[in-house]
Amino acid sequence: MSLLFIADPEVKMIESYIHRGRSFLMAHEGRVIGVYVLLATRPNTVEIMNIALVNSMQGKGLGEKLLCHALETARKLGYKTIEIGTGSTGMSQLYLYQKCGFRIVGVEVDYFVRNYSTPLYENGLRIRDMVRLSQTL
Template sequence: MNIRPARPGEKLPASLLLLADPDWSQVEKYVDKSSWTVAEENGNLIGVCGLMPLDQASAEIMNLAVDPDWQGRGLGKRLIASALEQAQGQGYQKVIVRTGNSSLNQLGLYQKCGFRMVRIERDYFVNNYPEPIFENGIPCRDQIVLELMLRME
């Protein structure tokens, strides 16, 4: 398995992108504004992670997704580590990530990678997504914002 930057013009599979964000109209808002890291196995993309600039000092991880057949093998951690390395190399001081209150595995993963919860945006998913989202038997209503301060060299 290989983790690498996406090639210029490389098409990212909608099936992967929709795993992390079920509303394509939301994905379209950031897909071309983000630089992407991909995980590849035998020529097939099995994971993606976007990094979108927010301002001169901060960037946001967008749409971390791993093919279900490859989940639980540390691939998400490796994609995050690659995105953080990229962010640091570009001089960002802070990286944020947003996820749903019902995204229990993702919340655990981000915290294992050093992210800290900084705020809750109540009813974000209720107000911004056309269809209700349920994960782990929990309605996804609120957006949890986490951040990680990068060490400057």
Template sequence: MNIISLEPVDQDRRSMFLDYLLLADESDEVVKQYINDGEMFSICYEEIKVGVVLFTFHSSHIVKLKNIAIVEEYQGRGLGKLVVKEAFNFYQTKGFHKMTVGTANSSIANLAFYQKVGFRMVEIKKDFFKNYPRPIYENGIRALDMVMFEKNLLPGE
């Protein structure tokens, strides 16, 4: 039995998950720009809603992990890793070839997490976070650049 489940979130219910999305993206304004894009799933652990994940699509073969957030009391249990690996399988069976994700240069834990689940660094978008309404600091570092990762979903890669 799977300890997590991903439940689709309809467009009319997405605003109920704004606080979850803000755990991973500090800008209310930015989150509101993408909250209705793509496919959103609530993350349930032992039938308790513990987070949310949102995927967007930029081509017929590439899916982007736009936001994944798990409430603090459930972090560190491997749930995020299970969600991402389930997403790899789900989108591979839907015909996607690649999954991408980006995180801030200051998000040390995220940089490690994405590599641990199989993503590879492919690009740095310099000054990406300068467009945010307010500066973001994590780990004593200002978030300025977006580090982009990708994971091939094709069998054998």
């Protein structure tokens, strides 16, 4: 579970989905290096609630492989739509998600202000809004 904190530092948020979703792990040389959690949110729709890769393995194309695995898993499970959300300051995440076929479908203003007990920062900016992305499978 500690890997989940890389992408989501709020325990109550992780607890809100971890037992209802399905977790998938990525291993390298016998060590778990990545994780994602899929949660059915509506009929035919699944959301990637969390996707994380250990810092030492980032920048090597493994995040893209992990995301592609999530897309393929969702297809095999019969979902028609997959969704994901990320902070508006997460430029590398936004780039990766769009590179893998996701499209921005909305912004939840002040999502991180309302749902997190302490302010979060990324790339030197406070994360306030969640960018919502979706892809038809």
